[in-house]
Structures are given as C-alpha cells and as structure tokens.
Amino acid sequence: MSVSRHPVALRLERRVGSATKLLATVMVLPLVDGIFPALVVAGVLGTATGIVETGILIFGGSATAAVILAEMDGDRKQMVTSVLVIGAVIIPLAALEAAFAPTFRGFLNLPVFERFAGLVILTIAAKTASSEIGEYLPSPGVIIALGLVASFEPAGFAIETSPEYVVNGAAAAGVGVAFALAIAMLSPHLRGRVDIDRFRFGSAVALGVLALPILLGPFDVMQTDAPIALAVLAVTTLFAYDPNAGPAVGSGSDSDSSDSGPPDSGGDADRVDGASADEDGSPAGGDGSADGELDPTDPPLDAPPTAPGRIVDDDVAVLANGGEPSTAGDDEGTDPFADDDSRAPWL
Template sequence: MSTSQHPVALSLERFVSDDAKLLALVMALPLVDGVFPAMILAGAVDDPLGAIQVGLLIFGGSATVAVILAEMNGSPREQAAIVLVVGLPLIALAAVQAALAPTIESVVNIAIFERFAALVIAAIAAHTASATVGEYIPNPGIIIALGLVASLEPSGAELAFEADPSLIANGTLAAGVGVLFALSVAVAGPYLRTYMDIDRFRFGSAVALGLLPLSLLGMAFGEAPLAALLVAAVLSIDPQFDGEAARETLETAPRPDGGSAEDRSNATEPKVPDSSDSEDDTYPGDDSTDTTGRAPWL
C-alpha cells in the first residue's frame, strides 16, 4: 500500500489485484467467515445502537479505510460508484443472514457460543493491531467453526425457519451503516489522504474492537467501543500531517538489510570486475607473467 501497511488488507491483497475486488473482499469478509452471523447470535445487533456499532467496526473499520484511501484510484465520484456496487449486494446478503440467524440459534447453546464470538472479535483486533501477532492467532473462521461445534445441541432441537423482523432490520442497518461509512470515506478521500494518519486510526480501531468482546460478555462497557472508534477517528485527523510526504517516506524507507526501496534495482545488478583493479591488487612478489604454454611447475 502507499500510506498504510494494514495487516488485514495486505493479507487479502495477495489474492486479488483489482482495487474494487479488494474492497469487496474486505467488506464482505465478515459475511464469508461467519463473523457477522456470530455477532447476531451473540446479541450484538439486538438494538439499533448496537447495529450501528457493529456496522462501523465490522463492515467499516480501518481495513475499509485503508483500501479506499491507499489502494483505490479515480475521482471521488468513481470511488463512490464502486462502493455502491460493492455495498448493495452486501446489504442484501446481510439481511439474509440476519433472517437465518434465529434458525441457527435454535440448535446452539448461546451462552457457550457468545464466548467464542467474543474470542473471534479479540482475534480480529489482534490481527488489526499487528501482523506479527496475527500470525500466531487462528483464523476467525476457524474459531467460529469450533464455537459451533462446542455449542451445538442437536438433542431435542427442531430446525425450523424462524424470522425475526426486528433482527432483520437491525442486521440490514448494520450493513447499511458500514456501506454509508465507506461511501463517506470515498467522498472525503482527497481531504483524508492529505490529513489523516491511517495507521493511527488503525490502532484506535484495534482498541475499539478489543472493547467489543467485553460488551458481548455482559460487562458494563455499553457503547464504549463506538466511543473509542469515534475518538480514534478524531485523533487520526491531523492538519499538520502530510499524506504525500508519508507516502514518499514509505517508498524510500530503509529495508531490513540496510538498503532502501530505491536500491532494489542496483542490488540486483551484477558487479563486473575491473581488470585494472585486479592488476593493482597483485603483491610485489607475485609473478604476473602470462604462463600460457609453460609447464605447471614453472
């Protein structure tokens, strides 16, 4: 990336090359790996304020900001169009998963599953904060799968479709808030690229995600994750921060071996020995006479 080295976005960037596909993968990842259904089952979207909190942290968040500001090209109008193309199917899929959530809830022990849901959010927070720490933490999808196995109660359960209109509305609201957040970032992109420190916002988002599991476990944190995210957004805006200078600094930053990005081309060029240097390196007692045609011992 140009101005941010977001661990989650960088790991997904290896699979796609187009910026629109990367944005779609980042925003749809909570639906694909089961994080959003886990939040629904854990009761994180039971009320509209909780849905807004989940939408900003799960569908929005620092990974979406990093992709839009550091990867996407084009005018704000073009970027907003891409966000809408990605976001509208996202909202529809979120509504479908919210409709199916009560059916899954009827065959699992919610008290056990809530602990795994809190654990998966903590894992996402660790992945967001540091790529090094994330290497030692299981994938969120694996944690959710283990949670389903541990909390499954097939005995006496009746798998019947149950739709909760309020839950569907809150699930749709969560996805809609995430898309609206991405849309606002795309529209304000020229300003944010200049004055926003993306890495500072990333660390603030990691703190907010770290508080969310405590709220899911019933601790008295309320909407503290949402407040932490808002504070992180405010603190990441620095009128004296120069995004272009940060981009140039990152491109010319020293590498671990002591070089820089500008030295990569020079590092791969083979060094051609100079014949004059070889002549100057002979010792006074060395015989530099050409021995072609002479016996080896002469």
C-alpha cells in the same frame, strides 16, 4: 501519505488484485468467515448502538478506510460508484444471513456460543493491530466452527425466521456502506491528513472494547448500553487526523524565497566590486595591473602627505578672517607646523 501497512488489507491484496476487488473482499469478509452471523446470533444487533457499532467496526473499520484512502485511484465519483455497487451486494447478503439467526439460536447453547463470538472479535482486533501476532492466532472461521461444535444442541433444531433480524442485519450493513461512502466522498481531503496506521490501531482497541461485554457476559463486566466502542473510535479518529499534514500550499513561493537568499547578501558587494574595478579586473583608477604589483612611479606606502604647508597657510588666512581651520588634510601623526614646504622655507 504513505501507503498503509494494514495487515488484513495486505494479506487480501496478494490474493485479489485491483483496489475495487480488494474493497469488495474486505467488506464481504465478515459475511464469509462467519463473524457477522455470530454477532447476530449472539444478540449484538438487538440495540441501535449495537447496529451502528457492528456496521462501522465490522463492515467498515480501518481496513475499509485503508483500501479507499491508500489503494483506490480515480476521482470521487468513481470511488462512490464502486462503493455503491459493493453495497448493493452486501446489504441483501447481510439481510439473508440475519434471517437465519433464529434458526441457529434454536439449536445452540447461546451462553457458550457468545463466548466464542467475543473471542472471534478479539482475534480480529489482534490481527488488525499486528500482523506478527495474527500469524499465531487461528482464523475467525476456525473459532466459529469450534463454537458451533461446543454449543450444538440438536434437540432444539427448528427453522425459524424473524423480520426484526432481517431489518437489523440490513441496517448494520447499510451503516458499513455509509461509512465507506463517507470515506470515499471525503477522500480528497482525508488523503495526507489521516494517519491510517494510527487509525488502524485505534480501531483494534475499539473492537476489543466491543468484544469485552460479549466475552465477559457472565461476570457482568461492561454491561451497558453506552456506545463505548464508538467513543473509542471517535477519540481514535481525532488523534489520527492532522489538518496540517496535507500537501503544502504555496510551496513554490516558499522555495522561491528560500532560493533568493537573504536581502542585500552579495548584491551590494557585487555593485561595490563592479564600481571599484575596471572591465579587465584592475582596481578603479589604476593602471591596469591586476596581479597586485606596485607601479615603480607610485609613492611608497609610508610616505608622509605632501604639501601640508599650503593647507596651514590657508588655515592661517581663515583664522585671520575669523573662521575655523580646515581639517581636510590633517592625518594622524602629522605635524601641521612642519616647515618642509619648498615654497615657503622661511616658515
């Protein structure tokens, strides 16, 4: 499998360094740039479906899969340990940020802020799908800051908290960590069999599907509890996985069979040549001349066969005894009754 050209992972890799730090940055990024708090304030985590979709697509997603499969080295135990350490930091931070969601909801115009939250998710989806498009789009933090300014209502400011938001925030982060753990544990099997770039594009589509109900809320578009984004992600995973794309098993036997050539290709010819040639390269039964010259003592090539009369005499004797004549000495174009036998000129 070639190293994935994931735009988000490549951009962060230039700033970070090791694969473990890169994975930590990718998974902490939603907490830093304000995407996760925006989703909590927008009420996306109000259902179990929203918690699972946020955990997989925001904390997990294609960037996490790309870093684990294409960048991280080491055995399965080392990768699982790294993911657990990162999860021990992410889950408490997600719970802490979710605890302040009621406070933000108190001094924000929620219908306006929700539109900006949906716009943030669409921006992330575009950046995930194409790095060229992402260069022309503002960062998620800028969009969230604009949303805070546009929806700010200071009259409703009050510090509030709710255990429900804390539990939901921790659960969403836990789902993301569980997704990363599953990728790390299955990494020996998934490497070489998952097209990360195809999975990345499908994850971008799933993010867009997640953003549509938030962005188009006033128009009642796709207002359903059905996990449409998860269904899109499942179809994406199905198309990105190829069980036959892994390292070829038994390649040595294949190469041996291909190198050996087809059966009986040249072996019999060598044996025939060896049987019909002497060690010095001359034809078998020859006088050692290997340059193709004819021996002066050899009869000419167009000379008629010698002593056919003896064969005829033998055949006459055989016919007299009731047998069949022999054809051992008959050649095409030779007269069997030729009378050129010196032993019996009267025949």
